[in-house]
Amino acid sequence: xxxxxxxxxxxxxxxxxxxxxxxxxxxxxxxxxxxxxxxxxxxxxxxxxxxxxxxxxxxxxxxxxxxxxxxxxxxxxxxxxxxxxxxxxxxxxxxxxxxxxxxxxxxxxxxxxxxxxxxxxxxxxxxxxxxxxxxxxxxxxxxxxxxxxxxxxxxxxxxxxxxxxxxxxxxxxxxxxxxxxxxxxxxxxxxxxxxxxxxxxxxxxxxxxxxxxxxxxxxxxxxxxxxxxxxxxxxxxxxxxxxxxxxxxxxxxxxxxxxxxxxxxxxxxxxxxxxxxxxxxxxxxxxxxxxxxxxxxxxxxxxxxxxxxxxxxxxxxxxxxxxxxxxxxxxxxxxxxxxxxxxxxxxxxxxxxxxxxxxxxxxxxxxxxxxxxxxxxxxxxxxxxxxxxxxxxxxxxxxxxxx
Numbered sequence: 001x002x003x004x005x006x007x008x009x010x011x012x013x014x015x016x017x018x019x020x021x022x023x024x025x026x027x028x029x030x031x032x033x034x035x036x037x038x039x040x041x042x043x044x045x046x047x048x049x050x051x052x053x054x055x056x057x058x059x060x061x062x063x064x065x066x067x068x069x070x071x072x073x074x075x076x077x078x079x080x081x082x083x084x085x086x087x088x089x090x091x092x093x094x095x096x097x098x099x100x101x102x103x104x105x106x107x108x109x110x111x112x113x114x115x116x117x118x119x120x121x122x123x124x125x126x127x128x129x130x131x132x133x134x135x136x137x138x139x140x141x142x143x144x145x146x147x148x149x150x151x152x153x154x155x156x157x158x159x160x161x162x163x164x165x166x167x168x169x170x171x172x173x174x175x176x177x178x179x180x181x182x183x184x185x186x187x188x189x190x191x192x193x194x195x196x197x198x199x200x201x202x203x204x205x206x207x208x209x210x211x212x213x214x215x216x217x218x219x220x221x222x223x224x225x226x227x228x229x230x231x232x233x234x235x236x237x238x239x240x241x242x243x244x245x246x247x248x249x250x251x252x253x254x255x256x257x258x259x260x261x262x263x264x265x266x267x268x269x270x271x272x273x274x275x276x277x278x279x280x281x282x283x284x285x286x287x288x289x290x291x292x293x294x295x296x297x298x299x300x301x302x303x304x305x306x307x308x309x310x311x312x313x314x315x316x317x318x319x320x321x322x323x324x325x326x327x328x329x330x331x332x333x334x335x336x337x338x339x340x341x342x343x344x345x346x347x348x349x350x351x352x353x354x355x356x357x358x359x360x361x362x363x364x365x366x367x368x369x370x371x372x373x374x375x376x377x378x379x380x381x382x383x384x385x386x387x388x389x390x391x392x393x394x395x396x397x398x399x400x401x402x403x
Contacts, residue, residue: 010384010386010396012261012343012345013260013261013292014258014259014260014292014293014297014348014383015258015259015260015383015384015385015386016048016049016256016257016258016259016379016383016384016385016386017256017257017258017259017350017386017388018049018050018053018054018255018256018385018386018387018388019253019254019255019256019257019388020053020057020255020387020388020389020394021388021389021390022240022253022254022255023049023054023057023058023061023238023239023240023255024057024058024060024061025253026237026238026239026240026252026253026255027040027058027061027062027063027234027238028061029249029251029252030221030222030232030234030237030238031062033221033222033225034216034221034222034225034228034232034234035225035228036228036230036231036232037064037065037230037231037232038062038063038064038221038231038232038233038234039063039064039065039066039067039087039214039231039232039233039234040054040055040058040063040065040066040067040234040238041066041067041068041233041234041235041238042054042055042058042066042067042068042073042077043067043068043069043070043073043089043235044069044377045073045377046239047235047236047239047373047376047377048256048298048376048377048378048379049239049255049256049376049385050385050387050397051068051073051076051077052076052077052080052082052397053385053387053395053397054238055077055080055082055084056081056082058238059082059084063084064084064085064231065084065085065086065087065231066082066084066085066086066087067086067087067088067089067233068086068087068088068089069088069089069090070088070090070091070092071088071092071093071096071099071100071105073088074086074088074103074105075099075103075105078103078104078105085104085106086104086105086106087105087106087107087108087132087170088100088105088106088107088108089108089134090108090142091114091142092107092118094114094117094118094120094121095121096121097118097121097122097125097127097129097165098121098122098125098127100127100129100130101122101125101127101128101129101130102127104130105130106130106131106132106169106170107129107130107131107132108131108132108133108134108142108172109131109132109133109134109160109166109168110133110134110136110142110143110144111142111143111144111156112144112156112159112160115131115156115159115160115163115166116163118131118165118166119163119164119165119166120165121165122164122165122166123164123165125165127165128165128166128167129165129166129167130167130169131160131166131167131168131169131170132168132169132170132171132172132211132212132214133157133160133168133170133171133172134172134173134174135153135157135171135172135173135196135199136173137173137191137192137193137195137196137199138175138176138188138191138192138195139173139174139175139176139192140176141174143173143174144156144157146195146196146198146199147195150198150199153199154199154202154203154206157199157203157208158203158206158208161208168208168209168211169211169212170210170211170212170213170214170230171199171200171203171210171211171212171213172212172213172214172215172233173192173196173215174217175189175192175193175215175216175217175219175220176188176189176192177189178216178217178219178220178223178224178243178247179218179219179243179244179246179247180244180246180247181246181247182246189220193215193224193227196215200213211230212229212230212231213229213230214229214230214231214232214233215227215228215229215232216228216229216232216233217232217233217235217243218233218234218235218236218237218238218243219243219244219247220232221233221234222237222249223247236372236373237249237252238255239254239255239256239376240252240253240254240255240256240351241254241361241362241372241373241376242362242372244371245362245366253351254350254351254360254361256350256361256376256379257347257349257350257351257352258293258297258298258299258347258348258349258350258379258383259345259346259347259348259350260291260292260293260345260346260348261291261292261343261344261345261346262289262290262291262314262334262340262341262342262343262344262346263290263291263292263329263342264289264290264342265287265288265289265290265334265340265341265342266287266288266289266290267285267286267287267288268282268285268286268287268288269282269285270282270283270284270285273323274288274305274322274323274331275304275322275323275324275326275331276323276324276326277323277324278323279304279305279323279324280305280322280323286322286333286335287333287334287335287337287340288322288331288332288333288334289314289319289331289332289334289337289340289344289346290329290330290331290332291312291329291330291331291332291346291348292328292329293328293329293330293346293348294325294326294327294328294329294330295325295326295327296327296328296380296382297328297379297380297382297383298375298378298379298380298383299325299330299348300325300364300368300375300378301324301325302367302368302369303321303325303359303364303367303368304321304323304324304325305320305321305322305323305324308367309321309367310325310330310348310359310364310367311353311357311358311359311363312332312346312347312348312349312353312358312359313346313347313350313352313353313356313358314332314334314337314340314344314346315337315338315339315340315344316356317334317336317337317338317356318353318356318357318358319332319333319334319337319346319358320332320333321333332346349361349363349364349375361375361376381399381400382399382400384396384397384398384399384400384401385397385398
């Protein structure tokens with residue numbers, strides 16, 4: 001049992017431990033490889049790790065700026081004292097131009113229609129909104145589409161510089177397949193970068209300053225540091241997870257461990273079943289442990305007991321899931337776990353489980369047919385985040401206790 005639970009009056013139920021030392025080490029590694037300023041991507045509550053505490057730690061570590069997905073995420077950081085530059089990578093309702101300007105938040109501009117709407121709102125409010133132009137070189141999601149009609153898209157980009165209420169301070173793009181080793185994907189990524197550089201050159205030749213240029217995401221900045229531009233954007237790698245199964249960086253240290261406790265032990269006799277639907281029936285006597293984690297906490301129901309079911313870590317031993325994962329509880333097979341007792345700490349996933357054959361974010365992603373991003377982003381708000389530094393607790397963030 002970790003001593004901080006009693007010291008801080010923290011209830012042992014289900015919680016996520018966030019290793020700030022690992023976070024800072026990952027940031028230092030990225031900055032060293034990239035060789036320049038790093039914008040830390042803290043959207044989606046810092047990929048489930050808690051945006052405020054992560055932003056504070058990365059500010060201290062030397063982050064140049066932060067990137068979020070929406071205005072609400074940016075305002076959340078500002079309310080909690082984050083002063084570094086923030087860029088919204090996605091859509092903001094143009095009617096909130098005043099908020100963007102007054103809170104010093106940079107907005108991505110990705111189409112002539114959006115540029116015109118944001119300009120009109122900013123002019124009406126009497127403010128100037130800092131903007132980064134988003135260039136679509138092949139992602140096909142947001143951006144001025146230079147991959148199609150280049151001259152038309154370039155004209156649209158240049159027109160943004162003359163719009164009232166907009167201050168163009170940067171230009172960026174996003175790669176579609178920089179995390180792939182497929183030869184076709186590698187060629188596509190290189191073509192994206194070449195097209196982006198062509199766009200930048202054309203803007204500069206037209207007298208349009210490009211300001212802060214950022215092109216490389218997590219995978220690209222570590223594979224192609226020469227593409228760093230004015231800065232790079234680091235996302236999943238900050239949290240110690242690889243961008244894809246194909247592209248791995250052994251120096252990264254996973255930051256999150258999801259934990260819970262044994263709440264009940266039960267002796268299961270042959271012929272007795274477990275959990276909803278009676279999908280597991282004991283073939284021999286087994287000892288089971290009920291643990292306080294379920295799909296409402298972000299533990300995927302697809303990890304219900306099977307050959308590809310979940311495996312947690314109990315007293316250093318792997319403990320497979322039996323039967324269906326429930327909303328708030330899951331049953332484990334602890335027959336082979338010596339000395340197991342009510343109140344024992346359980347690692348649901350995390351780096352500690354890898355050597356023992358228990359789950360990590362990567363193995364859960366593989367078993368459930370998704371990516372490690374979704375695993376950590378999916379940890380729900382009701383799960384407190386416990387921040388550790390040097391093995392000691394430095395902060396607790398519990399949404400259910402706030403306010």
